[in-house]
Amino acid sequence: MSDLFNEEIISQATHTKWAGKTVHFARETDSTNLWGKRAWREEGAGHGELFVAEYQSAGRGRFTRRWSAPPDSAITMSILICPEFSPQKAPMLTLVMGLSVAQAVAELGLEVGIKWPNDVVVSRKKICGILTEMTMKQDKIGCAVIGVGINVNMESFPEETADKATSLYLESGHPFDRAQVVGLVMKHFEENYERFVQTEDLSGLKPDYEKMLANLNQPVRVLDQNDPYEGIARGINAGGELLVERADGTVEEVNSGEVSVRGLYSYV
Structure with a gap:
């Protein structure tokens, strides 16, 4: 085509x-x-x-x-x-x-x-x-x-x-x-x-950006080589890092150059 x-x-x-x-x-x-x-x-x-x-x-x-x-x-x-x-x-x-x-x-x-x-x-x-x-x-x-x-x-x-x-x-x-x-x-x-x-x-x-964010308020798996973990994506900060809330309520700032993020149940 x-x-x-x-x-x-x-x-x-x-x-x-x-x-x-x-x-x-x-x-x-x-x-x-x-x-x-x-x-x-x-x-x-x-x-x-x-x-x-x-x-x-x-x-x-x-x-x-x-x-x-x-x-x-x-x-x-x-x-x-x-x-x-x-x-x-x-x-x-x-x-x-x-x-x-x-x-x-x-x-x-x-x-x-x-x-x-x-x-x-x-x-x-x-x-x-x-x-x-x-x-x-x-x-x-x-x-x-x-x-x-x-x-x-x-x-x-x-x-x-x-x-x-x-x-x-x-x-x-x-x-x-x-x-x-x-x-x-x-x-x-x-x-x-x-x-x-x-x-x-x-x-x-x-x-x-957050209006378009497919991960927003969705469960994600952060594929950190040293410490992989699961949480809920809560949006981004002004630097573009993904804010991921862990089960204990702490919020991690995830840098895209260091780790990958996957949806818990699918690619997204």
């Missing part, structure tokens, strides 16, 4: 001031995150430039997990960000983008949620994953790239992932214009990023 998807069409569908205003498109690349970092380092690519590929041969997610999708079915893209804030703030960009993708999917008419921190889910199955990486320049962020993979028009999934993954097509029964989806994500990301940089934390976005 293919649609028209190239630099010109994506640009025409993206109505923003800076997020995705400049689009680079390739039929194939190693990964859009690597491509974006190379373009910043070697070609002077700047803030807000968007790198989109039809196929990536070395796509990956959190904890270096491989991520790939058949050509003509998904969105694989990375946006380049050149922020002024400290490197410690960069992990929050993943949550900013997760919220933006969820809002875009909701605008397309699907019931959507976020599985903290970076998976967008429909019908309790993953529809999108996000990976943020940064390149340092002395002790500051030179650039950050936020990579996004969205399952758009896939008609099926391998047996080993079929119970955990889905697509916009499978959930709605009809195909989507991928350029339109990119444009919606960029619109919401631009709005959310500008709110984020005002405070350099998620305090302004927290209510919107």
Whole structure:
């Protein structure tokens, strides 16, 4: 199932001031995150430039997990960000983008949620994953790239992932214009990023994020290598950490870079 998807069409569908205003498109690349970092380092690519590929041969997610999708079915893209804030703030960009993708999917008419921190889910199955990486320049962020993979028009999934993954097509029964989806994500990301940089934390976005949080007030298992435990997810703090209430009433602040969280009875 293919649609028209190239630099010109994506640009025409993206109505923003800076997020995705400049689009680079390739039929194939190693990964859009690597491509974006190379373009910043070697070609002077700047803030807000968007790198989109039809196929990536070395796509990956959190904890270096491989991520790939058949050509003509998904969105694989990375946006380049050149922020002024400290490197410690960069992990929050993943949550900013997760919220933006969820809002875009909701605008397309699907019931959507976020599985903290970076998976967008429909019908309790993953529809999108996000990976943020940064390149340092002395002790500051030179650039950050936020990579996004969205399952758009896939008609099926391998047996080993079929119970955990889905697509916009499978959930709605009809195909989507991928350029339109990119444009919606960029619109919401631009709005959310500008709110984020005002405070350099998620305090302004927290209510919107928690409305989408599929884990909210649900039992979760925190897969900490040293001390795995169960509790109830109570939302996030301004730093984007998940607040998990243990059985004794104490509340843990869970950092996404250190542990994974799973639903007690399902993926979410």
